[in-house]
Amino acid sequence: MPLPVVVGVDGSEGSLRALDWAAAQAARSRLPLRVVHASLWERYEGLRLDSDTERPTEQVLAEHLVATARERAQRLGPELSVVTEVQPEDPVAALVRESHEAALIVLGSRGRGHIVGMLLGSVSLALADRSHCPVVVVPARKPSTPPRPGRVVVGISDAEKPSAAAVFALDQAAARDGELIAVRAWRCPAHEAMSHPLLSGSPAAAHRRRAEEHLEDVLAGLDRSGSPDVVIHRSVVQGPAHQELLEAAEGAELLVVGTRRAGGRHGFHLGPVNHAMLHYAPCPVAVVPDSYGRPVPDSYAGPD
Known part of the structure; x- marks a missing residue:
């Protein structure tokens, strides 16, 4: 059943x-x-x-x-x-x-x-x-921006393999015959960002490139067999993760974030990003435990 x-x-x-x-x-x-x-x-x-x-x-x-x-x-x-x-x-x-x-x-x-x-x-x-x-x-109130039918947004963490949240988000987009927006936020540490802007290979550019490569690796590891028609949009943005996710959630039907088990027996670790989503997101928020959902295919070994 x-x-x-x-x-x-x-x-x-x-x-x-x-x-x-x-x-x-x-x-x-x-x-x-x-x-x-x-x-x-x-x-x-x-x-x-x-x-x-x-x-x-x-x-x-x-x-x-x-x-x-x-x-x-x-x-x-x-x-x-x-x-x-x-x-x-x-x-x-x-x-x-x-x-x-x-x-x-x-x-x-x-x-x-x-x-x-x-x-x-x-x-x-x-x-x-x-x-x-x-x-x-x-949310207790209707969103100010009408949601776009079928739009699901998911935050992509630093984990090498597709998280349970990413798998859940893809399933939700497929059930809605919709689209998935995968958001990977990145930030350049202040001490690195001080390099001269005329020099080639700036630290900011390197951080962005790594974020783009990481996002591609994670999405490549998703099992698309049950959702071949879902269009996945990549969003690699510089800034605080909570701010970028809140902006991406405008006009979405669902925002998906993950949570990992904390040490001991006292549940999971929501973290400040998830707290911000639960308090301020303009659309329904799904919090997905990292232990939930179908496993990642054994053939996927993560990025090199």
């Missing part, structure tokens, strides 16, 4: 946007949709069932919430297989457990937290740091 697309809902406007995105993703990928609400039964102000004369119990409220979410998802995709689950426990713990048996998990960037001004909810951030499958965080 295929692994489901899991979406966490809490009744907030942000989780409704995440639900819509997850339903579209499940329909596109022909995967079942699993709607999960996890809570320690905190009360939700202003939420009441019309049929009740007294305030309903938290359990009834939670069941009503996921039933409403299921109806919404099936209106968006009548062919979808949708199941719901109410779990009386901490949302992060519940969704981390779900991540062991999910194709991906989808969340809104902000839920029903008390700190309204926060750009990113604590559940979204904690799950992106600990999930065993890709996590997609959907």
Whole structure:
């Protein structure tokens, strides 16, 4: 049985946007949709069932919430297989457990937290740091620039082989009959950039050339057998990685970044670039653990 697309809902406007995105993703990928609400039964102000004369119990409220979410998802995709689950426990713990048996998990960037001004909810951030499958965080607001259909952007790291994020991004572009923008950011150390501009072979030119060669090596290692029609655009840019990725994400349907496992047992290492993407990206962001996805072909040995 295929692994489901899991979406966490809490009744907030942000989780409704995440639900819509997850339903579209499940329909596109022909995967079942699993709607999960996890809570320690905190009360939700202003939420009441019309049929009740007294305030309903938290359990009834939670069941009503996921039933409403299921109806919404099936209106968006009548062919979808949708199941719901109410779990009386901490949302992060519940969704981390779900991540062991999910194709991906989808969340809104902000839920029903008390700190309204926060750009990113604590559940979204904690799950992106600990999930065993890709996590997609959907912004609370619609983008100012309408997304170009099928455009997927991926950040290419310093790793020699194609990362799980690159593989995931290629799959997402193929599922959308779209295009992939591979972004490789580079910077010239300040002490090297002071060379005389009239001298041949400037340090900046050397750094750019190495970045271009590295990007070509990584893309050459991608398995294109399942996505032969995806057009891959190369973007080798000088500047901070977070700034270049945010600019590339304007007009994209999805931005994909990777994360690697940190030392010890405390999950993955998001790093400052991924934190910036989760807080400020204008489109949904997929955070892909380096241990996820199909392996790189054995025939690929990396750049010389």
